[in-house]
Amino acid sequence: MSIALPAVPAVGKPRGRSLRWAPGAVAAGLVLLLVAVAAVAPRLITGADPLAADPFHALEAPSGTHWFGTDQLGRDVFTRVVHGARYSLSSGLVSTLLSVLAGGIAGLLAGLAPRAVDEVLSRALDVLSAFPEVLLALLFIAFTEPGTPSLVMAIALAFAPRYGRIVRAQTLLVRRSGYVEQAVTFGLSRARLVWRHVLPNVLGPLPVIATIGLGTAIVNASALSFLGMGPQPPSPEWGAMLAESRNYLRVAWWAAILPGATLTITVISLTAVGRRLQRRFEGRR
Amino acid sequence: MPPMLKPVLRRLGSGVVVLWAAASAAYLALRLAPGDTVDTLVGDGPDTPQIRAQIARDLGLDRPAVVQYLGYLWRLLHGDLGRSYVLQRPVVDVIGSQVWPTVKLTLLATAFSAVIAVALAIVTTGRARWLRGLVSGLELSIVSAPGFLIGILLLSVFSFQLGWFPVSGDRDASALVLPAVSLALPIGGLLSQVIREGLERALEEPFAVTARARGLTRLALLWRHALRHALLPAVTLAGTLIGFLLSAAVVVERVFGRPGLGEVATEAVGNKDIPVVLAVVMLAAAIYVVLSTLADLAYLLIDPRLRKG
Numbered sequence: 017m018s019i020a021l022p023a024v025p026a027v028g029k030p031r032g033r034s035l036r037w038a039p040g041a042v043a044a045g046l047v048l049l050l051v052a053v054a055a056v057a058p059r060l061i062t063g064a065d066p067l068a069a070d071p072f073h074a075l076e077a078p079s080g081t082h083w084f085g086t087d088q089l090g091r092d093v094f095t096r097v098v099h100g101a102r103y104s105l106s107s108g109l110v111s112t113l114l115s116v117l118a119g120g121i122a123g124l125l126a127g128l129a130p131r132a133v134d135e136v137l138s139r140a141l142d143v144l145s146a147f148p149e150v151l152l153a154l155l156f157i158a159f160t161e162p163g164t165p166s167l168v169m170a171i172a173l174a175f176a177p178r179y180g181r182i183v184r185a186q187t188l189l190v191r192r193s194g195y196v197e198q199a200v201t202f203g204l205s206r207a208r209l210v211w212r213h214v215l216p217n218v219l220g221p222l223p224v225i226a227t228i229g230l231g232t233a234i235v236n237a238s239a240l241s242f243l244g245m246g247p248q249p250p251s252p253e254w255g256a257m258l259a260e261s262r263n264y265l266r267v268a269w270w271a272a273i274l275p276g277a278t279l280t281i282t283v284i285s286l287t288a289v290g291r292r293l294q295r296r297f298e299g300r301r
Numbered sequence: 302m303p304p305m306l307k308p309v310l311r312r313l314g315s316g317v318v319v320l321w322a323a324a325s326a327a328y329l330a331l332r333l334a335p336g337d338t339v340d341t342l343v344g345d346g347p348d349t350p351q352i353r354a355q356i357a358r359d360l361g362l363d364r365p366a367v368v369q370y371l372g373y374l375w376r377l378l379h380g381d382l383g384r385s386y387v388l389q390r391p392v393v394d395v396i397g398s399q400v401w402p403t404v405k406l407t408l409l410a411t412a413f414s415a416v417i418a419v420a421l422a423i424v425t426t427g428r429a430r431w432l433r434g435l436v437s438g439l440e441l442s443i444v445s446a447p448g449f450l451i452g453i454l455l456l457s458v459f460s461f462q463l464g465w466f467p468v469s470g471d472r473d474a475s476a477l478v479l480p481a482v483s484l485a486l487p488i489g490g491l492l493s494q495v496i497r498e499g500l501e502r503a504l505e506e507p508f509a510v511t512a513r514a515r516g517l518t519r520l521a522l523l524w525r526h527a528l529r530h531a532l533l534p535a536v537t538l539a540g541t542l543i544g545f546l547l548s549a550a551v552v553v554e555r556v557f558g559r560p561g562l563g564e565v566a567t568e569a570v571g572n573k574d575i576p577v578v579l580a581v582v583m584l585a586a587a588i589y590v591v592l593s594t595l596a597d598l599a600y601l602l603i604d605p606r607l608r609k610g
Contacts, residue, residue, distance in 0.1 A: 142315070143322040146586045150548035151566065158570040158578040159330065235447045239552050242449050243567050258449060262556070265453065266461045273457065276450035283445045 041292045044285035051282050054101035064092050066099040066252045075268040085270040087261055093271055096252035097278050103253040104279065107168050107246070108234035114172035115233075116226050119179025124218065126180070127187025128210065138184065145177035150239060157245045167246045171236050175229065182225060183218060190217045224297050228290035231283040238279055254279045308601055316594040321374075323586045327579050328373050382580040387572045392580045396565055400584075403554070403561035407546050409477055410484035417489030422496035422531070423523050427504060440490035448549045452483040452556035469558030480557045484549050488542055492535055499531025506530075533603060539596035540589070547585045 054061055070090035078085040084093035126137035147155070153170035160166035190196060191214065199213055238255030240246050247253040249260055254275040261271035339356050346352075357363050361372055376383075382392040425436045443451070459479060460468045467476045503509060504527055512522050551563030562581050569577035 139315075139318065139322065142319050143326065145544075146319050146323055146590050147582060148544045148547040148585050148589060150551050151582045151585050154551070154566055154570050155330070155578055155582045158573060158575055162570075231445060235445070238447055239449060242447075242552065243555055245570065255447070255449070258453060259555075262453065265457050269457045269461075272453050273450070276447065276453060280442065280446040280450055283447075284442055287441065287445050 038292070041288055044288040044292075047281055047285040048289065051101050051105060051285075054098045055105040056102075058099045058102065061098050062092075062095045064095040066091065066096045067250055068092075075264060075271070077268075078270055078274075084274040085268065087257075087268070087271040088264050091250075093257075093274055096257060097254070097275050100252040100254045100257065100275065100278075101282075103164070103241075103247055103251065104234050104238060104282070107164055107171070107237040108230050111168045111171035111175070111237065112226055112230045112233045114168070115175040116179050116222060116229075118172065119176040119181075120183045120219070120222065122176070123180040123183025123185075124187055124215075126184045127191065127218075128214070134184075137180075141177040141180045141184075144173075145181075147174075149174040149236060153236070153240055154243075154245065157240070162245045162248065164247050167237060167240055170240070170245075171233055174236070175233060178229070179222075179225070183222070186218045186221065187214065190214050193217075221297060224290060224293045227293060228287055231286035231290070234286070235279070235283055309598060312594055312597050312601070316590050319590050320587060323583060323590075324374065324377055325370075327583055328370060331575060331579060382583075383576040385569075385574050385577050387569075387574040387577075392576050395577055396562060396580055396584070399560055399562050399565045402559060403550055403563065406477060406480055406484065406554070406559070406561065407550055409481040410488070410546065410550075413481055413485035414488035414492060417485060418492035418496055418535075419528065421489065421493035422500055423520070423528070425493075426497050426500040426523060426527075427519075437494070440494055443486050443490040446487070448483060448487065448552045449556050451486055452480065452553050455479045455483050456556065476557075476559070480553050480559060483556070484546065484553050487549070488545065492538070492542075495535050495538060496528075496531045499534050500527045503527035503530040533600075536596055536600050536603070540593035543589050543592045543596075547589065 068091060070086070072090065073082075073086050074088055074090040076082055076086045082092050082094065084097060087093055087096070122137055122141065126134045126141075129137070144152070152174045153167075156170035156173055157166050160169070196209065196213055199209055204212075237246060238253070241253045241255035242259045244256075244259065247256055249256060257275040258272050261268065265272055339353055339362065343353065343356065361369055380393060384390065385392050385395050388395055421436060421440075425433050456468065456479060459465045466479050470476055500523060504522075509522060509527060512526055550561065551566060554561040554563035555567060562584070566578055566581040569581070
């Protein structure tokens, strides 16, 4: 659960600074690359089996053979973390994509349609965003089954209003802009106007906003998995690993904290890259 | 204040509409839920057509949908949230005892986050670049970190290693400290960014120069004059923060094994006890709508420029 606000004021003023990639952003990019490799081809990073239990070596501290130590069943935590990247990244990506799509369509319709339609759609978004995100997702899962598909749908539903509002505001902005007015005076057809002028300018900023939103989606997916609503044990999902190892915290902090730390570093990297992209994007305009 | 009346009524009205629509959506969800209500209630008990008819009559399921819907709204207005499928008790009884632990937690967390945010912002405003960079980095990490990780870190250090606080439960005030801190840190981190930005802007205003010329110390200027301006933008964040607080409380309660609405909701999701889940979610939505409406109204009071509506 992180509080992602698309409008978080950029820390450290961008004013007067060149738009080169700062070392921090490069590091963040490398972290993301590593996570992506782990998600796509975990065997490239570690050859071990994430489910192989070894009770004789349970709860061992991090060492040369077990970089992140072992958990209560003697499974290698590092291997599990590497294999877990797939769950977090895929559920984050798919749910963000779905919520951007659903929110984007609703927002675009609200921004372009006559006032009555806009009013109804905006109110619907208001209603949906009155439900705190985790609780709305829990409600959705109560009606379906715990597991990755409903987790993804639940998060997509919970975050759609956020994108809907951004797209609606952006659409209204573009609609009232000088170049659209000019195009209307030139007698462009409505379909052509929307397709050629409104759509590109509305959708432009979305990838950047979605990058920051992706981090929030990943955190929320893990939080719900931590609550037992996502992939079930023994799946090496990061949040589920934390929940499983919470009871062994006294003797083996690494089994809970290292997966959590990996998740945090991934999300921080996403946020950092997202903010950097945002600055670039805003600077260009 | 007649000019203020219109925007206030407008805001209140939209709050009521959102609440009504949320309740209706919940009703629709309940009706569309997979599984027949009568089936669920019969469960493993005796199952005859008479008993089924009796249950349907007791619940009013034999009446037209509109009547049922109006009856639902009427009961909701009177605080009747239905019956738990699993526990066979009124939902109000099930969640009633769990409201206070959650409220207690969120209130303390709010207080902590305000202290953290203001302290961090005042200490770092206008300070050396490296210090601000360091604090901003910390804030970014805390805001990005999942709530359960912060909770588990605190638990690991302060409960298991140092033994200062109890590991779980809700026996006394000391059990409340770590959960409240883990809720407060991300909110404090976010708010302090906003407040610092506001403080820096306020310090560029002429009144700040005047105050400094009168011989006010930097701290007094920040605390007595600039902070008031800096808090304004923070009020607009209230809605987001309330939503976050309610969401995060669910997870933090689980981390610390505390009783509360989150615990009830999580358990009810596992049991498919939909009336209980719905009740908690609607309660959260109602709290969100009421508080964010109040925050908007407060904003109207503070900033006259918005009153034109």
